[in-house]
Amino acid sequence: MRKRSLLPIVYIFFLMLPIYWLVTMSFKTTNEILGGFSLFPQAFTLENYIKIFTDSTWYNGYINSIIYVVINTLLSVSVALPAAYAFSRYRFLGDKHLFFWLLTNRMAPAAVFALPFLQLYSAVGLFDTHIAVALAHTLFNVPLAVWILEGFMSGVPKELDETAYVDGYSFPRFFVKIFIPTIAAGIGVACFFCFMFSWVEMLLAKTLTSVDAKPIVATMTRTASTSGYELGLLAAAGTLTIIPGAFVIYFVRNYIAKGFALGRV
Amino acid sequence: MTLELRHVTKTVGAATHIHETSLVLDEGSFNVLLGTTLAGKTTLLQLMAGLDRPSSGEVWFRGANVTGVAVQKRNVSMVYQQFINYPHLSVYENIASPLKVAGMDRAEIDRRVGSVSELLRLQPMLQRRPSELSGGQQQRTAIARALVKDSDLVLLDEPLANLDYKLREELRDELPRLFAGRRCIVVYATTEPTEALLFGGNTATLFEGRITQFGQTGDIYRKPKDLVSAEVFSDPPLNMAPVTKTGNRIELSNGIGWMVGPNFARLPDGKYTWAIRAHHITPFQQAADLATVDGKVLLAELTGSDSVLHFDLNGATWISQSHGVHPFDVGATARLYIDVARSFLFGQDGKLVGGSE
Numbered sequence: 001m002r003k004r005s006l007l008p009i010v011y012i013f014f015l016m017l018p019i020y021w022l023v024t025m026s027f028k029t030t031n032e033i034l035g036g037f038s039l040f041p042q043a044f045t046l047e048n049y050i051k052i053f054t055d056s057t058w059y060n061g062y063i064n065s066i067i068y069v070v071i072n073t074l075l076s077v078s079v080a081l082p083a084a085y086a087f088s089r090y091r092f093l094g095d096k097h098l099f100f101w102l103l104t105n106r107m108a109p110a111a112v113f114a115l116p117f118l119q120l121y122s123a124v125g126l127f128d129t130h131i132a133v134a135l136a137h138t139l140f141n142v143p144l145a146v147w148i149l150e151g152f153m154s155g156v157p158k159e160l161d162e163t164a165y166v167d168g169y170s171f172p173r174f175f176v177k178i179f180i181p182t183i184a185a186g187i188g189v190a191c192f193f194c195f196m197f198s199w200v201e202m203l204l205a206k207t208l209t210s211v212d213a214k215p216i217v218a219t220m221t222r223t224a225s226t227s228g229y230e231l232g233l234l235a236a237a238g239t240l241t242i243i244p245g246a247f248v249i250y251f252v253r254n255y256i257a258k259g260f261a262l263g264r265v
Numbered sequence: 266m267t268l269e270l271r272h273v274t275k276t277v278g279a280a281t282h283i284h285e286t287s288l289v290l291d292e293g294s295f296n297v298l299l300g301t302t303l304a305g306k307t308t309l310l311q312l313m314a315g316l317d318r319p320s321s322g323e324v325w326f327r328g329a330n331v332t333g334v335a336v337q338k339r340n341v342s343m344v345y346q347q348f349i350n351y352p353h354l355s356v357y358e359n360i361a362s363p364l365k366v367a368g369m370d371r372a373e374i375d376r377r378v379g380s381v382s383e384l385l386r387l388q389p390m391l392q393r394r395p396s397e398l399s400g401g402q403q404q405r406t407a408i409a410r411a412l413v414k415d416s417d418l419v420l421l422d423e424p425l426a427n428l429d430y431k432l433r434e435e436l437r438d439e440l441p442r443l444f445a446g447r448r449c450i451v452v453y454a455t456t457e458p459t460e461a462l463l464f465g466g467n468t469a470t471l472f473e474g475r476i477t478q479f480g481q482t483g484d485i486y487r488k489p490k491d492l493v494s495a496e497v498f499s500d501p502p503l504n505m506a507p508v509t510k511t512g513n514r515i516e517l518s519n520g521i522g523w524m525v526g527p528n529f530a531r532l533p534d535g536k537y538t539w540a541i542r543a544h545h546i547t548p549f550q551q552a553a554d555l556a557t558v559d560g561k562v563l564l565a566e567l568t569g570s571d572s573v574l575h576f577d578l579n580g581a582t583w584i585s586q587s588h589g590v591h592p593f594d595v596g597a598t599a600r601l602y603i604d605v606a607r608s609f610l611f612g613q614d615g616k617l618v619g620g621s622e
Binding site: 157159160162163164165166167168169170173178181182184 | 311314316335336337341342343345347349351352353362363366367407410414
């Protein structure tokens with residue numbers, strides 16, 4: 001019993017170590033961090049957090065990120081729902097190729113699209129807006145959401161659709177009242193993945209914004225380069241950046257494995 | 266006041282799922298679609314319901330052409346083999362859903378759901394979710410939903426196939442009672458000849474997308490029109506053999522043969538296909554003057570009330586089914602008694618020329 005529990009304990013210890021380090025750093029002053037090695041904050045301070053919540057250049061980063069992430073998640077999932085339904089319920093010319101092609105969109109690095117997007121968005125006046133980042137991220141998230149939702153939808157027998165029609169439901173009414181609640185778990189998982197990818201994506205978000213829609217990840221990298229080392233502040237920002245993801249994952253924790261398998265478990 | 270399929274066909278790509286079919290089902294009738302898997306039962310049900318459009322031909326209901334009418338506008342209900350219920354709704358809401366969609370008022374919904382759930386003994390679980398019910402209860406919920414709205418046409422697609430033995434027997438007894446006194450047309454698709462016999466009514470035997478015979482269940486069982494219909498309506502499989510008839514004797518080959526009654530004897534001599542259902546071959550003498558054969562036992566199954574014996578006769582596998590427990594050793598030689606009077610004789614074209622059960 002002892003021996004067997006040793007390995008997981010070691011594993012979890014190493015897993016938690018960087019997070020612990022980040023959190024303790026966020027309660028230290030930059031001088032202490034640079035000064036030497038300490039397991040606990042010697043001079044415990046909330047200064048870093050106070051700075052983030054009072055300085056608009058900092059907290060706006062979070063607000064901007066949350067805005068475009070939410071827009072992107074809603075956009076991706078609502079576009080993916082009908083697409084996934086078509087892929088799961090109908091056979092049409094080239095459906096399998098199209099379905100696979102969707103996924104290949106995820107295979108190119110974001111850097112490939114950074115320049116064309118920047119040029120395009122500047123031309124149509126979308127540069128430095130939340131919608132620009134949200135739209136750019138749909139490039140990755142729509143295919144992902146389609147794949148996840150298709151998996152969940154294919155798990156629902158088409159006889160359910162037929163039963164609903166027989167019962168008198170029109171298609172839109174069936175879709176909203178019966179089908180969406182039936183695959184609610186899948187929608188939750190798709191939302192989570194869209195949220196997560198959009199939240200952690202940095203390159204496009206940074207390229208397509210300058211001031212008004214600057215995301216938190218961009219703010220964090222800026223601080224590291226200009227006004228010297230503000231390590232405590234950065235650690236606090238990092239800690240705060242982890243929280244939304246942890247919060248969202250809580251809601252889909254029971255379905256997350258199915259989501260990673262694109263709904264095909 | 267009937268449902269009528271007029272020269273209906275269904276093709277998907279190059280494959281023909283339903284060959285030209287015409288069928289008239291009367292109001293208040295119980296009709297069984299009997300056929301193996303992939304015979305086209307589900308396709309035919311979907312065409313009747315309006316979930317699918319025929320490739321050609323028309324569907325008429327109560328004197329009106331309903332071929333292009335959407336399923337929502339026809340008053341039909343359907344029960345599937347899989348227990349299909351709305352997983353996020355309670356049993357009560359599941360049963361009430363067709364009424365709610367139709368815009369019925371609350372009190373009337375309440376009254377109807379109450380009476381149908383009592384009929385199907387679902388009263389204690391009305392507030393539960395379908396996933397919290399046993400398979401039998403889930404299927405009863407689906408049946409309740411099909412019954413609650415007083416449909417003109419109730420389609421049951423192998424509704425008992427996924428249930429375990431005991432529940433199946435139970436629901437099988439309940440079903441005819443549920444439809445008694447209703448005006449609706451019931452169509453019940455099944456792979457099991459036993460179910461068709463239990464329900465009575467009419468039976469249509471279905472084989473490879475074609476209705477081979479339609480009529481009163483008893484008639485079809487006793488006098489199948491052709492070999493295919495007889496095969497579809499036999500479980501265990503029909504015993505068949507090519508025979509040569511001379512006078513009042515039929516012979517398989519190698520001198521194995523037996524005397525036949527006057528109903529066969531008057532037919533012209535020649536080649537025929539002779540067939541008999543498994544329960545007319547028994548390892549004991551159940552009547553006088555039966556033909557006897559000796560077969561090598563290949564497999565002996567005891568199902569409790571029945572013994573099923575697979576034996577080799579003249580190089581082909583034959584099956585005997587009899588009441589009671591009759592154990593045999595595999596490889597032993599068994600003496601079997603054939604009730605030739607209950608056998609069929611089919612012509613070279615597969616049409617029945619003589620015999621009935």
